[in-house]
Amino acid sequence: MSTLFAICTTYEVEDGGARAFVLQRREPEGGAKPWPILVTRKGNNFYGFENVCPHEGVRLDKQLGEVMDDEGNFLKCSQHGAMFDLDSGQCFAGPCQGKALTAIELVIDDGDICLSDIDLDEEDGLDIDDPSDTVPEVHITSD
Template identity: 65%
Template sequence: MDELFVICRTVEIEDGEATGFVLMKAEEGGDAAPWPILITRKGNNFYGFENACPHEGTRLDTNPGSFMDEENNFIECGRHHAQFDIDTGECFIGPCQGARLTPIKLVIDDGDVCVTGVMLADA
């Protein structure tokens, strides 16, 4: 089984919102690189995505930590305002319409939100 890396408690992610984290990913050769991600919540379901707009590859939160549109319904890219579903990561409007945020495999373990399927560097 893949190793689990605890990111936060489930109660730290508000329903219908997105929270960002910058993890350190272990690269081949032993180097570590920052890996910005976001975790969203819809009811009791949690979704993880890389924090990179499929349009230009830049972070979605031009204001750090600000991921949502004005009505707080969708993930929004702060640059060109592409909007993405919070559960599928699919872009339904904007320059990358039809593309998706890169999903991250999450596991909920005893009230913790964990990422798995990647190798993180020691902090």
């Protein structure tokens, strides 16, 4: 049986929107390190990505920025403006055009957006610097 980790509820991510979280992931060699992720939504479909721009490896929200375009159609890196599809994470414009965000499988369970079988630490990692200062509280539960 898979272990599910609830990130947030589905209604906490607006249609055409994205939310950033910083989890704490265990390393195979021991210890744990912050793991920034994004959850996006298109209609009733939800998509997860590592919050790491394929251009320079920084968080898309590194520069105090909004990671969505004004109309909520795509993700935008605040560093140099690369644009990514909300559902595929594919970069269609900008300095890393043709590359893609690393996808994370999400499971929707009874209204919760969950990660499955990811080795997370008990600490949620929310104590690291967050330029947008909008990282929500993360609740981790397991089935």
